[in-house]
Amino acid sequence: MASPVVEEEVAPKVDGVDAYVGDHAALDYETPKVVNGSLVSIIGDEFKYLAELHLDVEDGEVVSHEFTRHSLAEAVDRGLEPNTEVADLVRSYQDQLEEEVGEEIGRTETTLDAREKVVRREESNLGNYVAEKMRNHLDADVDVALMNGGGIRTSEQYGPGTLTQRDIINIFPFGNRLTVLEVTGETLRSALENGVSEVERLSGRFPQVAGMEYTWDMSNEVGERITEVTVDGDPLDPDTTYALATNNFISGGGDGYEMLADAPQTLKPVNGPLLSSLLIRRIEAETPIAPERDGRITVKNANWETVAAEKIPLFA
Known part of the structure; x- marks a missing residue:
């Protein structure tokens, strides 16, 4: 590939x-x-x-x-037509898939925001929900979670109303799995700096988070944009080790997160659930859901006019 x-x-x-x-x-x-x-x-x-x-x-x-x-x-415009046998076979699989993924898995009482202009530059209620489910999956001592906004697709809004398997699979189409790392506060801060380093280009690396709050200043130079980070209400300690839940694309250094690539893994991707499957199960168990923005991400001196209308490529 x-x-x-x-x-x-x-x-x-x-x-x-x-x-x-x-x-x-x-x-x-x-x-x-x-x-x-x-x-x-x-x-x-x-x-x-x-x-x-x-x-x-x-x-x-x-x-x-x-x-x-x-x-x-x-x-197709020149008149190319599909092979009849192949087209029939595809339709049969599509019908089977339609029946399964079209089923309702739950409901949302708030509008879930997967728009690129939100998940790739500021706090999203859907980003909050995803990060919270990643953090709480093991019912263990996982301090924080980080989900790259580019892993949240479709650039649409959902609800209030019914949610189907198709909705979740479309929003999270990649085969990314949950993983948990051990990182220092210094590394975590570097990860956040990377996450806000290309907001002007609507980069998919922008961090949706749980268990922590951060403030970033768009007018600062890249590498100096993070101005404040707290974990569970306490200032981030550069020397403390934190348990970080994320996905295997990020833990492998994708989207510029090379600082995480060598971090010890307490939950390896091979043992972690697919994010789409994890979220489907949680929505089924918790319906109706009603995630909100709660101020965990604060943007200073935002100048969205500088943000490009077209995103840079995402290789998740």
Whole structure:
């Protein structure tokens, strides 16, 4: 599976690979890049394009290649029709899926806010709910939770009213799992600094949190934007070790959270639940839910006019 992570982290370190193809990334390249002698083809998500890559091989070595990027929308406009047998099979699976995911799992008494302009730059009531469920999953001594806003998708609002499995799966489409880390207060502060470092670009790294409150100043230089952090009402201690619940994308260093990549894991992702499954179970058990904004994230000197209308790619 090719992605910017492969281009930046895998291909430079691995020799002998001719090509990396296939991906679920928010970028698409008009032609493959060459990294450490390997072709890296990134063709985007949501099936907008189909890549065709031909390799010319002589004596076991790739000597040249031809690449074509096909637009599926343009192909349909030209009269491309689906294979009847494949289309029938897809419809049968869609019907089965529709029946299952369309079922009501609960209700919300407040409007759940998954809009990008909220979850990627300020406190969201849905972000609060997700982070709280992550923090409280083990009924153990987990101090804080951090969820990247880019992991909350659809950019829509839900309710008040019925919630279905489809709603939750659409909002949390990635296969991210819960993990719990041990981090120092200094590392936690660095993580928050990273989280607010690209708000102007609506970066998905923005931190929705639980168990802590933080204040950030948009007018400050990047790296100096976090002005106050408290955990359970007490000032963050840089030398204290805190239990941090997050998802495996973040714990692996995704979205710029490299400071968490080597932190000890008290709950490894392989043992943690899928976030979508965790939230479906909690909504079923707690319905009706009514999450609110409570002031855990404070923004100073916000100038939303500087925030780009188009987000940067998210590789979760």
